[in-house]
Amino acid sequence: LSGAPLAQHRSIELSEDPSAPNFFVNGRQFSMGAPTFDTPAKVGTVEEWTITNTSGEDHPFHMHTDAFQVTAVNGIPAPYPHRQDTVIVPHAVNGTPGRVVIRQQFSDYPGLWMFHCHIAAHEDHGMMGYIQVNP
Numbered sequence: 001l002s003g004a005p006l007a008q009h010r011s012i013e014l015s016e017d018p019s020a021p022n023f024f025v026n027g028r029q030f031s032m033g034a035p036t037f038d039t040p041a042k043v044g045t046v047e048e049w050t051i052t053n054t055s056g057e058d059h060p061f062h063m064h065t066d067a068f069q070v071t072a073v074n075g076i077p078a079p080y081p082h083r084q085d086t087v088i089v090p091h092a093v094n095g096t097p098g099r100v101v102i103r104q105q106f107s108d109y110p111g112l113w114m115f116h117c118h119i120a121a122h123e124d125h126g127m128m129g130y131i132q133v134n135p
């Protein structure tokens with residue numbers, strides 16, 4: 001996907017309030033009927049997503065339906081290109097969020113595409129979202 005034209009850039013921030021515990025995507029807990037983004041994606045396109053982690057623990061970000069390619073982790077370019085459906089988003093260090101950049105492909109299947117932290121307790125406490133993908 002390295003040479004693919006990018007249809008959009010999106011930002012995803014993973015954060016948490018461990019005392020609750022509550023877990024957030026872009027400051028919100030998961031709610032069906034409230035997509036993470038106002039702007040849908042489109043089948044046949046590739047987007048660049050920047051995923052940051054402001055918390056003190058790693059979050060394995062998992063995307064349903066189609067694979068992505070990691071291009072950089074904490075500013076370091078990924079050593080070789082391949083497709084995957086989960087990537088560790090590193091914890092914050094001294095207030096600097098962990099940061100992963102991916103290229104997400106939308107090769108088929110219009111509908112609602114889920115993504116979430118793959119630690120079940122985090123997902124169950126809100127660290128999940130979805131994007132509308134249009135034909």
Ligand SMILES: [Cu+2]
Nearest residue numbers: 059117119122
């Ligand atoms: Cu998590």
